Amino acid sequence: MPSQSLTTALATLALESAARTRLQQLIEARLERQDAELRQAVEQALELLPGLLRGAVRRVLGL
Amino acid sequence: MSPAAEVEARRIAALLGVPAAELSYLRSRSASALTRLRLAIACAGMERHQRSFERLARASTLLPTTLAARIAQEHLGPALIAALAPFLPPARAALLGQRLEPAFLAEVAVHLVPNRAGPLLAALPLTLLSTTLQQLLARGEYAAMGAVVEQLPTETVTRLAAEIADPAELLLIAAYVGDKRCLRPVVDSFDDNAILQLLRCATEGAAMSALIELTAVLEAPQQQRLRNLLATLPEPSRRAWVEAASPATASA
Numbered sequence: 263m264p265s266q267s268l269t270t271a272l273a274t275l276a277l278e279s280a281a282r283t284r285l286q287q288l289i290e291a292r293l294e295r296q297d298a299e300l301r302q303a304v305e306q307a308l309e310l311l312p313g314l315l316r317g318a319v320r321r322v323l324g325l
Numbered sequence: 326m327s328p329a330a331e332v333e334a335r336r337i338a339a340l341l342g343v344p345a346a347e348l349s350y351l352r353s354r355s356a357s358a359l360t361r362l363r364l365a366i367a368c369a370g371m372e373r374h375q376r377s378f379e380r381l382a383r384a385s386t387l388l389p390t391t392l393a394a395r396i397a398q399e400h401l402g403p404a405l406i407a408a409l410a411p412f413l414p415p416a417r418a419a420l421l422g423q424r425l426e427p428a429f430l431a432e433v434a435v436h437l438v439p440n441r442a443g444p445l446l447a448a449l450p451l452t453l454l455s456t457t458l459q460q461l462l463a464r465g466e467y468a469a470m471g472a473v474v475e476q477l478p479t480e481t482v483t484r485l486a487a488e489i490a491d492p493a494e495l496l497l498i499a500a501y502v503g504d505k506r507c508l509r510p511v512v513d514s515f516d517d518n519a520i521l522q523l524l525r526c527a528t529e530g531a532a533m534s535a536l537i538e539l540t541a542v543l544e545a546p547q548q549q550r551l552r553n554l555l556a557t558l559p560e561p562s563r564r565a566w567v568e569a570a571s572p573a574t575a576s577a
Contacts, residue, residue, distance in 0.1 A: 265372055277350070289341065315388070
C-alpha cells in the first residue's frame with residue numbers, strides 16, 4: 263500500500279484478513295489503472311484541439 | 326447500516342471499478358471511516374501520478390477556459406478533475422470552476438481531498454461556493470461539506486453558514502468537521518434565535534452529538550451564552566441536553 267493514510271484508513275475498518283487482502287488488491291489495481299485512464303482521457307481530449315495547440319499541449323504533457 | 330455508509334460503500338466500489346455487491350461488507354462500517362478510506366485512495370492516486378497531474382495542469386493553462394471546462398466535463402470527469410484541481414494555479418482553477426456546470430462542480434466537490442485543496446478553496450469566489458453549497462445541500466452531501474470547512478477562510482464559512490436555513494443541516498455538516506474549533510466564529514455570527522433553533526433541533530434528536538462536541542471546544546463566554554439560552558428551553562429539552570452531554574459538557 264502506497265501511503266500511510268491509506269494503511270491507517272484500512273486498519274480502522276478492522277476487516278477480516280481475506281476481505282482486507284482483497285480490498286488492498288482492488289485498491290492497488292485501481293492505482294495502477296488510473297494512469298492509463300488519465301492517458302486515455304487526455305488522448306480523447308487532444309482530439310478536440312486544433313493542430314498547433316494540440317502540438318503544444320502534447321509537448322507539455324511529454325507525449 | 327446507515328444511509329451515509331451505504332452511499333460511501335457504493336462510492337468506493339465505483340472508484341475501484343467493482344459491483345457494489347462485491348464490497349457489501351463495507352456497509353456495516355461507519356460512514357466516516359469509509360469516507361476516510363475513499364479520500365485516502367484518492368490521495369494515494371494523486372501521490373502516485375503526481376507528475377502526470379502536474380503536466381496536465383500546466384497543459385490546461387494553454388487552453389481557453391471554455392474549452393478546458395468542456396474537456397473537464399466531457400472527458401476527464403469529476404474524480405479526475407478533483408485530483409487535478411489542487412495542481413492548478415488557484416486563480417486558474419477559480420476561472421475554470423465558473424465555467425463548469427453546478428451539478429458537475431458538486432460532483433467534483435464530493436471527490437476533493439480536503440487537505441490538498443486548501444489554496445484552491447480559498448481562491449474560489451463566494452458565489453461559486455454558494456452555488457456548489459446549494460447543490461450539495463440538495464443531495465444531502467453533508468460529509469463532503471463538513472470535510473472542507475477547515476480549509477475555507479473563516480469569513481467564507483460564516484457567510485456560507487448563514488445561507489443554510491435548516492438547523493438540522495447545519496448540525497449534520499458540523500458532525501463532519503474535523504477540528505470543530507474552526508466553527509467558533511460561526512457560533513459568534515449566529516443571533517440568539519439561530520442558536521436556540523440549533524439547541525431545539527439537537528435536543529429533538531438531530532445530530533445532538535455534533536452540537537455537544539462543538540460546545541466542548543467553544544470558548545468559555547460562548548459556552549456561557551449557550552447555557553443561558555438552553556435555560557430558556559422547556560424542561561424536557563434541558564433534560565435531554567444534560568443527559569446527552571454528560572459527562573462531556575456537564576461542566577459546560
